[in-house]
Each structure stands twice: as structure tokens, then as C-alpha cells.
Amino acid sequence: MPVSEVRKLISVTSAKKVNAEVFSSTASVAELEMLAKKVRRHIVSMIGKAGSGHPGGSLSAVEIVTALWFKVMRHKPQDPCWPDRDRFILSKGHAAPLLYAVLAECGYFPVEELLTLRQPDSRLQGHPDCTVTPGIEISAGALGQGLSFAVGVSLAGRLDGRGYGVYVLLGDGECDEGQVWEAAMAAAHFKLDNLVAVVDNNGQQIDGWNRDVMNLEPFNEKWAAFGWQVIEVEGHDFSQLLPALDRARLVKGQPTVVIAHTVKGKGVSFMENNPDFHGKAPDTEEVAIALRELQ
Amino acid sequence: MPESAFTRQAYGETLVELGRENPDIVVLDADLSRSTMTKLFAREFPDRFFDCGIAEQNMVSIAAGLAASGKIAFASTFAVFMPGRCFDQIRMSIAQPGLNVKLVASHGGISVGEDGFSHHAIEDLSLIGSLPGFTVIVPADAIETARAVRAAAENYGPFYIRLCRPKTPLVYSKDYRFNLGKAVTLREGGDACVVAIGLMVSAALEAAENLKSSGIECRVLNMPTIKPLDEAAIADAAAKTGAIVVAEEHLEHGGLGSAVARVIARRQPVPVEFIAIKDTYAKSGKPAELLEQYGLTAKDIEQAVRKVVKRKVG
Ligand SMILES: Cc1ncc(C[n+]2csc(CCOP(=O)(O)OP(=O)(O)O)c2C)c(N)n1
Numbered sequence: 219m220p221v222s223e224v225r226k227l228i229s230v231t232s233a234k235k236v237n238a239e240v241f242s243s244t245a246s247v248a249e250l251e252m253l254a255k256k257v258r259r260h261i262v263s264m265i266g267k268a269g270s271g272h273p274g275g276s277l278s279a280v281e282i283v284t285a286l287w288f289k290v291m292r293h294k295p296q297d298p299c300w301p302d303r304d305r306f307i308l309s310k311g312h313a314a315p316l317l318y319a320v321l322a323e324c325g326y327f328p329v330e331e332l333l334t335l336r337q338p339d340s341r342l343q344g345h346p347d348c349t350v351t352p353g354i355e356i357s358a359g360a361l362g363q364g365l366s367f368a369v370g371v372s373l374a375g376r377l378d379g380r381g382y383g384v385y386v387l388l389g390d391g392e393c394d395e396g397q398v399w400e401a402a403m404a405a406a407h408f409k410l411d412n413l414v415a416v417v418d419n420n421g422q423q424i425d426g427w428n429r430d431v432m433n434l435e436p437f438n439e440k441w442a443a444f445g446w447q448v449i450e451v452e453g454h455d456f457s458q459l460l461p462a463l464d465r466a467r468l469v470k471g472q473p474t475v476v477i478a479h480t481v482k483g484k485g486v487s488f489m490e491n492n493p494d495f496h497g498k499a500p501d502t503e504e505v506a507i508a509l510r511e512l513q
Numbered sequence: 514m515p516e517s518a519f520t521r522q523a524y525g526e527t528l529v530e531l532g533r534e535n536p537d538i539v540v541l542d543a544d545l546s547r548s549t550m551t552k553l554f555a556r557e558f559p560d561r562f563f564d565c566g567i568a569e570q571n572m573v574s575i576a577a578g579l580a581a582s583g584k585i586a587f588a589s590t591f592a593v594f595m596p597g598r599c600f601d602q603i604r605m606s607i608a609q610p611g612l613n614v615k616l617v618a619s620h621g622g623i624s625v626g627e628d629g630f631s632h633h634a635i636e637d638l639s640l641i642g643s644l645p646g647f648t649v650i651v652p653a654d655a656i657e658t659a660r661a662v663r664a665a666a667e668n669y670g671p672f673y674i675r676l677c678r679p680k681t682p683l684v685y686s687k688d689y690r691f692n693l694g695k696a697v698t699l700r701e702g703g704d705a706c707v708v709a710i711g712l713m714v715s716a717a718l719e720a721a722e723n724l725k726s727s728g729i730e731c732r733v734l735n736m737p738t739i740k741p742l743d744e745a746a747i748a749d750a751a752a753k754t755g756a757i758v759v760a761e762e763h764l765e766h767g768g769l770g771s772a773v774a775r776v777i778a779r780r781q782p783v784p785v786e787f788i789a790i791k792d793t794y795a796k797s798g799k800p801a802e803l804l805e806q807y808g809l810t811a812k813d814i815e816q817a818v819r820k821v822v823k824r825k826v827g
Contacts, residue, residue, distance in 0.1 A: 301583075348610050356581060360605045366571045367606055370578020370586075373563065377566070378583070397602075400571035408563070 219269050232252025238296035239303065241324055243288045247456045250288065253323065254280045254456075258485045259512045260319035260332050266505035268336040271344070273489055274496045276316035278420040278480040279387060281454050283313075286385055286416075287320045289451050295325035298352040305371050307361050310389035310418065311345040312497070319352070326353040339410020362395025365415060369401050372410040372473075383467055386415045391423025391478045394432045399444065405473040412468040413473040415446075418453065420482035427481050441475045453478025485512055515715070517680035518655035521619045524676055525550030527662040528587060532558045538666065541576050541588040543569045548678075549589035550617045573599040573616070577606035580613040585666055590677055591625075592618035592634030596641040607671045608644040614672075615665045616641075619692075621651070621675040621760030622714055623795040623803045630794040634675075639767025641673045642740050648693070649740040650674045651769075653714035654684045657737055660691030661753035668693060675711065677762070679800050682715040684735070692774065694738045696746035702730035705818050706757050708749035710736055710769055713760035713788065720814035731818055739769050744776045756821040758786045760814050762804075765789035784824035786817040 245253060257280050265271035283306075287293070291304035308317050315335060322329045327341065334340035341350045345359030357366050368386040375382050382424075392398065405413050425431045434440075441448045447469045451458040459478065466474035482496070483489030486508040489500075500508055531538045532554055539561045546552040546564060555562035569590050576586040595618040595686035596603060607614045623633045642649055648670060652658040658676060665672040684699065699714070700721050709717040714735045721731035732754055734746060751757055757777060759770040770787040777785055790807050804810055 356577070357609050358603060360601050361573045363570075363602055363605055366574030366602075367578040367581070369571075370575035370580075371582050372578075373575070374539075374579045374582030374584055377561065397568075397570050397574070400565075400568035401574070404565060404568070404571055404575065407566075 222500060228503065238294040238300065239360060239496045241293050241295055245288060246461055250284060250456045254284050254513050255290065255485070256321065257284055257316065257319045259509055260322070261315045262486065262500060262505055262508045262512065264315045264319070264332050264335040265499045266502070267333050268499065270336060270499050271315055271401065272312040272497045273424070273486070273500065274482040274492070275310060275389060275418065275420065275483045276313045276436070277486065277489065278453070278482045279313055279418040280484065281456055281459055282322050282416050282418060282478055283316055285456055285459045287324050287464060289460055291383070291458060296352075297327060302380055305355050305368070305384045307364045307368045307371070307384065307386045308346055308358055309386050310361065310392050311358030313387070314342070314344065314346050317346065318351070321353040355452070361389065362390040362397040365398055365401035365405070368407065368413055369405050369410060372405070372413040375412055376410070381503060382412065384413045388415055389423070390417055390419045390421065390428055390437070391431070393417065393434055394423075400446040402446065402460055409471045410473045411470050412467075412507070415473065415475045417475060417477050418480055420480045421476050421491055422482045422491065422496070424493065426493055445472060447472050447474040448477060449476045451479070453480035454484060487511060494506060515682040517682050519680050520658040520676040521548070521550045521651055523655035523658040523704070524617055524662055525553035525621070527659045528554040529557055531533060531663065531666050532561065535666070536586065537583060539563070539579050539584045539586050541565055541572050541586065542815050543567055543572045543590045543594070545590050548591070549809070551587070551589050557737065565790070569594050570599050570602045573602040573821055574606050576614045577610070577612050581610070585613055585615065585719070587615045587617055589617045591632060592621040592637045593632055596637050596673070597634075600640055603641070604644055604724050609644050610623055611646050611670055615674065617662065617674045617676065619676045620678045621711065622677055623807060623809075624762060624800040625678045626800040626803060628796045629797040633795050635764045635766070635795070637675060638761070638763050638769065639737065642767065642772065646671055647740060648672045649739065650738050651710040652676070652737055652752050653735050654681050656683060656689050657691060658689065660689065661737060664693045670823040675813065677712055684714050684718070693735070694741055694743060696743040697735040698732065699717065699735055700731065700733040702732040703754055704729045704731060705813055705822050706732040706734055706754040707760055707818065708734045708736050708747065708757060708769065708773055709760040710739060711812070711823060712762050714814050716809070716811040716816055717760055719811035720818065723811065723815055724818055727819075729818060729822060736769060739772060742772050742776060744780065747773055747776045748780040751777055751783045755783050755825050758788060758814060758817045758821055760788035760809070762809055763789055765791055784821050788814055788817055788822040
């Protein structure tokens with residue numbers, strides 16, 4: 219399709235959305251914690267209903283993703299392509315159910331749609347698909363690529379003089395991928411201070427603990443050596459996450475990584491630190507127990 | 514001898530023109546800007562040029578991020594590294610999302626020469642051609658390159674353009690108009706049709722000229738856009754000439770020949786012969802020596818035409 223026609227299409231769709239409002243939430247930390255529980259219930263119900271999916275790495279990043287979309291990022295649920303929006307890039311694409319749950323709670327699509335996860339005609343594909351789901355910046359599911367994509371988005375933001383921030387969620391196991399470090403090197407080289415990576419540092423990947431599968435340590439030092447500002451936080455604690463994410467954008471001439479210490483499967487006793495629930499759905503009985511624990 | 518020129522020089526010069534016309538054009542390279550000729554753009558537009566170092570996968574994903582943010586992103590490296598090394602990145606971040614990234618790969622084929630097999634791109638068309646949504650172009654000369662690069666900038670979506678290292682003879686004159694997705698009949702003839710791309714186009718013309726003395730009139734079709742393929746032109750050539758030879762500087766498997774054979778089988782079955790590299794890696798050598806050794810010369814095309822004409826029934 220000629221570029222001019224695509225432009226026309228884009229301008230028509232954005233024209234309709236001039237009145238879309240910037241999302242804002244007055245939620246207190248206590249209320250965010252309630253919201254996080256609700257998001258966890260969505261995750262368990264969605265994956266339970268679908269009969270497949272990745273609960274462990276979805277549950278570990280609930281506070282990170284909730285904090286970003288509810289408190290940190292500027293975005294418009296009624297206008298997902300608003301050019302000045304802050305960008306969120308889910309590099310660990312298998313945590314799609316988490317992102318879908320948070321997007322629905324923000325108003326990107328009806329909460330009821332969450333239970334269509336992984337069904338053939340659903341907008342909520344097994345891994346993020348940017349061609350069908352509002353609020354998804356880029357398709358994902360093949361690990362190790364999101365940070366590079368984010369470098370491109372950050373460069374474009376700078377070229378265009380737009381002040382948006384670019385937030386990327388990485389898995390710690392994902393950091394085995396060499397491309398993550400290519401991107402880390404490039405982000406520092408290009409001095410991308412509009413770029414923030416958050417690592418969901420739950421210590422596990424599929425085959426077990428990171429340290430046994432492929433040791434990442436010294437992890438903070440690696441990021442620092444690549445030229446990044448490094449901030450460490452407890453990843454389930456909003457009172458640490460929120461100031462860290464705000465502080466991330468203050469540094470000049472350098473990208474920031476927030477290493478968020480988390481627990482895989484957080485909030486569901488039998489999933490916590492249990493690699494079995496990396497990519498396995500809970501059965502009906504397990505869903506019921508999990509939902510009770512998440513009340 | 515016809516005049517020759519570098520397709521990659523034409524690429525670099527066209528990038529500069531495009532850069533002057535459109536501030537959304539950005540260019541990426543992976544430490545090969547002196548060879549791919551993106552250095553011409555880098556010199557004039559340093560703020561819109563991003564050297565990603567020797568990290569092609571990173572470059573391709575960054576290009577996708579730029580394109581998703583409204584830029585027309587050209588990314589270049591050698592053809593052997595582009596779809597080969599970056600296949601998953603291209604698949605995930607460019608092909609499926611349908612982003613406006615133009616992968617322009619220089620040093621296609623074995624005419625790279627002395628660097629040897631590690632630098633010979635003989636699988637790239639098969640790899641990139643397998644990805645839904647990609648437009649794939651192999652220009653025949655520098656003039657067609659300039660037009661094709663412009664067409665890529667003007668048409669939204671993922672493009673792959675394959676250039677080569679040596680100078681190629683000019684097939685076109687300056688007033689050539691490039692039609693995206695359309696074959697070009699360079700020579701008429703009723704006994705057989707040679708469908709060629711890239712360097713092989715001038716070889717095909719030479720072969721057709723040589724065959725004349727044996728009474729064989731050969732149509733020559735240049736097929737610059739190999740995906741989406743101009744099926745009508747192929748069906749017409751098959752119907753009117755009854756015999757097809759496909760010539761490409763690529764493995765026989767998965768390149769233009771495979772695509773043409775699919776069309777012939779479906780629409781107009783006639784005998785087909787293939788001028789391509791036969792399931793092997795080439796060695797170091799001078800470009801001309803290698804083309805000869807691996808059966809990619811005008812003489813090879815001539816023989817293939819004679820053979821395919823003999824196979825015609827009736
Ligand atoms: C390139 C690639 N290789 C392998 C996989 C399969 N895979 C999916 S999730 C995963 C483990 C990811 O571990 P981590 O990044 O730590 O995520 P988390 O533990 O937070 O779920 C693997 C290997 C993949 N999706 N992509």
C-alpha cells in the first residue's frame with residue numbers, strides 16, 4: 219500500500235480520538251495492592267479456562283506492570299496509537315495474560331474478553347500479537363528481541379522531539395540471549411535516557427534456577443558495565459517500585475535498568491518458586507484454590 | 514561491452530535523494546557502510562544514520578522499532594548475514610507485524626568472489642521469500658536499483674532488495690520506469706523464454722543473441738520483483754513460447770526457479786530448466802571464474818535453452 223494512503227488511514231483514525239483522555243488513577247498503594255490481587259485472579263482464571271499458558275512468569279511481574287500502566291506511563295486507552303504515549307514493550311512475551319489483564323483493567327478492551335484467551339478468533343493470542351490487540355506495541359514470544367525494538371522506538375522519539383518514555387519488561391532467563399546485550403550496548407552508546415528496562419528477576423527460567431541453568435551473575439555489574447544506571451528494588455512492593463520508576467527517567471544521557479526482585483508464581487502458594495508452573499495451566503481444582511488464596 | 518555500474522552505489526545515491534525529500538527516512542548499518550554504500554547517507558544525514566556495530570540481529574529489531582514509530586527504516590548489511598543471521602528477528606518484528614522496514618542487502622550470490630562461501634549469499638531469497646508479507650526485489654542493474662529503492666520507500670510494508678558486489682552491465686536506459694510486481698520483457702521470441710534476475714539478466718540477453726544464429730528466438734523476461742510474482746507474465750510466456758528457463762545467482766532450492774515452477778505447474782505446464790547453483794557451496798575465486806564454475810554464464814543459459822526446446826512436445 220502506498221505510504222500516502224497509510225498516512226490517510228492513520229490520520230482518519232486518530233482524528234476520531236482527539237477527545238480521548240490521558241489515563242489517570244488516584245489509587246493509593248493499598249488500593250494498588252488490591253488491584254494487583256485482582257489482576258492475579260484474572261491471570262489464574264484466564265489460563266485455567268484456556269487450559270494452557272504461563273502462570274509463573276505472569277504472576278511474578280504483576281506489580282511491575284500494574285505500576286507502569288496505572289501510575290507511571292502516560293497513555294490513552296481510547297487512543298492506543300496516540301503518538302505521545304509512553305511505550306510498554308513486553309519482551310518476555312509469555313507473560314501476555316498479565317499484560318492483557320492490566321490493559322483490560324485500564325479500559326483498552328472489556329474485562330469479559332479476558333476469558334477468550336488463546337481461543338482461535340480471540341484478540342488475545344497466546345503470545346502478544348500487535349496486529350490484533352489494542353495496546354500491544356510489538357508482537358513477541360521469541361525471547362531476546364524486545365530491548366532492541368525498544369532502542370528503535372527510543373531513537374525515533376528522540377528524532378521527533380517527543381518526550382515519551384519507553385519501558386521494556388525483560389525476564390532474567392531471557393538475558394541469556396546475546397541480543398539483549400547487543401541492545402544494552404547500543405542503548406548506552408546512543409545515550410537513550412528515555413529508555414527504561416525492568417528485569418523481572420524471579421531467579422528462575424524453564425529448566426530451573428538461573429544459577430543452575432546459566433549463571434547470570436554478577437548481574438547488576440553487567441548492566442553497569444554496559445553503561446546503564448542500575449536500580450534494585452523489591453518487585454512486589456509498590457512503595458519501592460513507584461519511586462524507582464520515577465527516578466529512572468531523571469538521569470540524563472544514560473538508560474536505566476530496574477532490577478526487580480520477584481518470586482515466580484507469586485501469590486499462589488503451590489506455584490511460588492515452582493518451575494512446574496512456568497508453562498502449565500492450573501486444573502479446575504487448582505484454579506479454585508488459587509482464587510481463594512487471592513481473595 | 515555495455516557500460517557497467519555498481520548497484521550498491523546506486524543504492525547509496527538514491528538513499529541520499531530520498532533523505533533530502535523525506536525527513537522520515539532513516540538508515541541503519543552494521544559496520545559495513547563502506548561496502549553497502551549507506552555511508553553516502555551517513556555523511557549527509559548523520560542524525561538519521563545509526564551504525565549498530567557488528568550486531569545484525571540488534572540492527573534489524575531496532576529498524577522495526579523505528580518503523581513502528583513512523584520512520585521508513587532502511588537497514589543494510591551483506592545478503593549472507595541478513596535473512597540468514599536475522600531470520601527470527603525479521604519474522605517476529607517485521608514480517609508478521611507488516612512494518613515499514615526496507616532490508617537492502619548487498620553482496621548477493623557468489624559473485625562476491627574471493628571471500629568464499631562464508632560470504633556467498635545463496636540461500637537468502639529462499640529464506641526471505643518464505644516470509645508472508647515480504648516484497649522481494651532483485652534489480653538487474655544500477656538504474657533498476659535506483660528505481661526499486663525509491664519504490665520501496667514509496668510503498669508501505671516490508672521489502673527485501675538484493676544487490677551484488679561487482680559492477681553489473683547496464684540493461685536499462687535512464688528513462689526506465691519500474692513497475693513494482695511486474696515483469697519486463699526485454700526481448701521478444703517465440704521458441705523459449707528465459708526468466709532471469711540480477712546479474713543473470715545480461716547473461717540471458719547475451720544467450721538470446723547467440724541463439725539467434727541457430728534459429729532459436731528467445732524471449733527474455735526480467736523478473737525484478739520475485740515476490741509477489743508476476744504470474745500472468747509467466748503464464749503468458751509459457752503459453753506463447755512453450756518452454757521456460759529460469760536463471761538466478763542462488764541455490765536451485767527455494768529461489769526464483771521454485772517460484773516460477775509453481776506457477777507453471779498450476780497454470781500452464783511446459784518444460785522448465787533451471788540455471789542455478791546445485792545444492793552445494795562455492796569456493797573462493799574471481800567472480801567470473803565462479804560464475805563459470807557453477808554454471809551461471811550466458812553459455813550455460815544457451816545450453817539450457819537448447820535442451821528445453823528439445824523437450825517441447827509436438
Ligand atoms: C528465543 C526463545 N527461546 C526459547 C523460548 C522458550 N521459553 C519461553 S519462556 C522461557 C524461559 C524464560 O525465562 P525468564 O525470562 O526468566 O522468564 P520467567 O521466568 O520470568 O517466566 C523459555 C526458554 C522462547 N520463547 N524464545
